[in-house]
Amino acid sequence: MFAGTHTQTHHRSGPAINSGAVPFLSRVRPISLFAPDGEIYAQGETADALYRVEFGAVRVYRLHTDGRRQIVAFYLAGETFGLEAGRTHSFFAEATVHTGLARFSSFAGEVVTQELMTLALQSMLHAQEHILVVSRQSAIEKLGAFLLDVAERQGDLEHIDLQMTRVDIGEYLGMTIETVSRSFSKLRDEGILRLHGAKSVEILQPAKLALLCK
Amino acid sequence: MFAGTHTQTHHRSGPAINSGAVPFLSRVRPISLFAPDGEIYAQGETADALYRVEFGAVRVYRLHTDGRRQIVAFYLAGETFGLEAGRTHSFFAEATVHTGLARFSSFAGEVVTQELMTLALQSMLHAQEHILVVSRQSAIEKLGAFLLDVAERQGDLEHIDLQMTRVDIGEYLGMTIETVSRSFSKLRDEGILRLHGAKSVEILQPAKLALLCK
DNA sequence: GGTGGTCTTTGACAGGGATCAAACACAAGT
């Protein structure tokens, strides 16, 4: 089925899912499948395509020279990524779980400038929002902001299916997995959320959570 | 001369300075002058223009609900800013020192899409780079990365004229002014840099500094 | 050139997160 970094393609038969404000992405496309940790593109490769997440999730990251990994963004179902400033990728992109992607070649006239512009500005805004989150002092505030962000993007404010590990979350928020875990536990102990396993989060008091980090 | 948030305009008579890869900005333009902390635009205002820094520097920031200020970017002489995702500004922009700006109205056909695209991608890249810096664990690494960035942008790898206070640097890097100051002192004690006053920095060992944070 | 005020530096102390370590839970495959 899933074969590491190798991909297989098939055609979707169902109706097009929500594609936001990016009209060219609404066509039916072949879908590439990626296993967990499967590489989508690497730093230095030519950046000549965009990708829309059909299901699963993607981490975009960079490696520091000391070996640490900094995740710059996650992309969830329905979101589009792959646009970068130069001709080559400055980042790595990998699936965090079993993931399906639709690929759009930017050289085949499938992508017009106006749509690229929208995507670039969205990415810029998201990066700047992320700066605000990462530079927050408290670990709980970081995690809370992250959970609210994911909940909003998944369209369900009371239940979250995390598509990534504690390691991923830690590398995204700039803290260790132990601190991530402790923050989860603290939010649970305070009755703000309930955990059904590590990946399934139920937000019991969204308002209280928002108070902590907004 | 300088009058707070009020601005005066005059015409430059000298040759156009370097404007990078943004050709439309090379024309002679009237220049607005801003005093330190002079407001260029505020959050919520209509975003209908771009600005190029002729001299001085600009901080672009956001206010948290708890009153903390997060500086998202500095813009130095020769750099252009003001492009944002929505119709209204998501951020505040202020001069950090006595500053001269050239203004370009995006509704007057002065700005074409290709140039906007370049700017959007540059801003996206810078924001993503900034995430890498802010999420670094060590205060020294943050400051080192900041100094190298400024040195490169000012075109002199051995001498930096800081156009901002320790408060600004702290709010940009996500740390207190005390820690900023202690980090400067530590880099000085290690013989990596020399301080001629607080704002003038001489980088004695650029390679060693780069090793700390690259 | 003097002076006042702001910015910067340095010190002492405490708290939060990193680190090291180990027990525990869970998912995948046999």
Added chain:
DNA sequence: ACTTGTGTTTGATCCCTGTCAAAGACCACC
């Protein structure tokens, strides 16, 4: 269902950075 390995939680300790405080340096204005 069992087992194995990975991912998660929890504990103990140390260090870095935030906080509070005060002295010192610098700049702008008079």
